Structures are given as C-alpha cells and as structure tokens.
Amino acid sequence: MNDVLKPLYDAILNGQQKEAVAGVQAALDGGVDPIIVLNEGMIAAMKQVGKLFEEGEYFVPEMLIAARAMQSGLALLKPRLVQSDYKPVGKIVVGTVKGDLHDIGKNLVAMMLEGAAFEIIDLGVDVSPEKFVDAVKMHQPQLLGMSALLTTTMPSMKVTIDALTSAGLRQKVKVIVGGAPVTEAYANLIGADGFAPDASRAASLAKSLAG
Ligand code: B12
Numbered sequence: 001m002n003d004v005l006k007p008l009y010d011a012i013l014n015g016q017q018k019e020a021v022a023g024v025q026a027a028l029d030g031g032v033d034p035i036i037v038l039n040e041g042m043i044a045a046m047k048q049v050g051k052l053f054e055e056g057e058y059f060v061p062e063m064l065i066a067a068r069a070m071q072s073g074l075a076l077l078k079p080r081l082v083q084s085d086y087k088p089v090g091k092i093v094v095g096t097v098k099g100d101l102h103d104i105g106k107n108l109v110a111m112m113l114e115g116a117a118f119e120i121i122d123l124g125v126d127v128s129p130e131k132f133v134d135a136v137k138m139h140q141p142q143l144l145g146m147s148a149l150l151t152t153t154m155p156s157m158k159v160t161i162d163a164l165t166s167a168g169l170r171q172k173v174k175v176i177v178g179g180a181p182v183t184e185a186y187a188n189l190i191g192a193d194g195f196a197p198d199a200s201r202a203a204s205l206a207k208s209l210a211g
Helices: 003-013 017-027 034-055 060-081 105-115 128-140 155-166 184-189 200-208
Strands: 090-094 120-121 143-147 174-178
Touching: 003 017, 003 034, 003 060, 003 090, 017 034, 017 060, 034 060, 060 105, 090 105, 090 128, 090 200, 105 120, 105 143, 105 200, 128 143, 128 155, 143 155, 155 174, 174 184, 174 200
Parallel strands: 090 120, 090 143, 143 174
Antiparallel strands: none
16 A cells, blocks of 8 residues: 555544544645545545454444544545536436445445536435435436445345336436445346446446436
C-alpha cells in the first residue's frame, strides 16, 4: 500500500473519525488518485474490519465506529469522486433492502451514479418491497438499485422484483443489485437485469442499461 494511505487505513480500522478525515486530506494533498484513496485506503480497511469481526476480534461497536470513520472520510472525498455539473442522463431509485442497515456501499454507488449524471432517489436503509414499488410508481425511474449485505436479507431482492411484477411495473424499470454477498449468478437467479461488484462498475452498468 502507498505509504500516504497507511494512516488513513489505520484510522478507519481503529474507528478514529478525525484521523480518517485528516488521512483523506493528506492522501489528496499527496496527489493520490481519489479512486485509489477510496479502494486501497478505505474499502480495504472496511474489509479488514469484517475479517476481524468474523474472527471474533471485533464486535458490533467496533464495526460501527469504523463505519462512522469511513463515512466522515467519504464526506471529504465525495466532491473529488463526483462531478455532476451536467444534465441528468436518467433517474435511479436506490435503497438497502428490508431488515438490512448497511448503507456505506449503497451510498458509494449513489455517489458514483451521481458522478455519472444520474438523478438519485435514495430511500435509505431497511426498505420494504412495498416502499420500493411505491417509489417506482411515484418517480418512474429507468433504474432501481437494491443493496444487501446480509445473506438473510438477500431474498428481499427477489420479493421486491416479484412485487414489481405483480404491480405491473417490472417491464418499466431495470433492476440492478449488489452488496458483498450478492453475485452475478444470484442476480440472474432472481431475475434482476444486472449486477456489479463495486461502485464504479455499478455506474457503467447503469449507463449501459439506461442508454
Ligand atoms: C460496517 C459493517 C456494519 C455496520 C454498518 C454501518 C453502516 N452504516 O453501513 C453495522 C455495525 C451497523 C453492522 C451491523 C451488522 N452486521 Co455488518 N458489517 C459491516 C462490514 C464490516 C463492512 C460493510 C461495508 O461497509 N463495506 C464497505 C462497502 C464499500 O462495501 P459493500 O457494502 O460491499 O459495497 C460495495 C459493493 O458490494 C457494491 N454494492 C453495494 N451495494 C450495491 C448496490 C448495487 C445496486 C450495486 C450495483 C452494487 C452495490 O458497491 C459497493 C462499493 O464498491 C461488513 C464486512 C464486509 N466484508 O462486508 C460486515 C458484515 C456485512 N456484517 C455482518 C453482520 C453479521 C452484521 C450484524 C448481523 C451483526 C450483529 N450481530 O448484530 C449486524 C446486522 C445489522 C442489520 N440489520 O443490518 C456480516 C454479514 C454476514 C452474512 N453472511 O450475512 C459481515 C459480512 C461481517 C462478517 N464478516 O461476518 N455491520
């Protein structure tokens, strides 16, 4: 890892908010590409947090403070990732599915889509199939993006797709899905239109489907 990124990585791993912000600033000042700052300094640290949780070294409070440090750092990085000074190319409704409170990945996808000139309607976390359906009815977006981070909440994506079909809306909107446990195969299985493993590929996918 780039030496400039190490303090940022450590700050997120240890849940130190101020240090995370300072770490992002130092990396940007040092001329590191914002995408590298994000992937190698920040997302890599969150992955390690997940690993430590799995190994029983970290518990929920540690995950939570790491997430807060990540979000503070992201606020500073956002203007460098997003340059949305052009007209929207399409509209997307995004949300984390029912029962799931993880929103860092969903927020990053929303950020990158904003950068790709999409208008974002963010329903937040713990979004029920009914809420997704209502939002599609109301906003008539080209795309719907669902995020799930838990194996136990992934099935809610299929329930939502089925609910769109029952409401007669499935042909009117392209559905894209993602989140750490979600795969291309799962996306195909549940009848989604697309899957992307990270936020930048989510933006290219969205552009190709909306076009
Ligand atoms: C931070 C965190 C939390 C925080 C979340 C804070 C927040 N505001 O988001 C808190 C502390 C709340 C939390 C709680 C829990 N968590 Co948690 N958490 C994590 C952790 C460490 C990081 C997640 C993260 O932010 N990653 C960084 C982002 C950038 O990555 P990402 O979300 O995958 O998103 C990227 C891609 O997937 C993709 N993407 C994401 N969404 C979408 C959507 C679309 C449309 C597309 C195209 C792409 C896309 O693009 C993103 C950007 O590149 C993960 C570990 C891990 N490896 O994922 C565990 C993890 C997800 N949590 C886990 C667990 C078990 C829990 C709890 C059940 C713990 C508990 N006992 O209470 C609770 C559940 C709470 C709930 N109901 O949701 C497990 C899940 C295991 C499983 N197989 O289901 C994990 C994997 C940890 C582990 N290794 O065991 N957690």
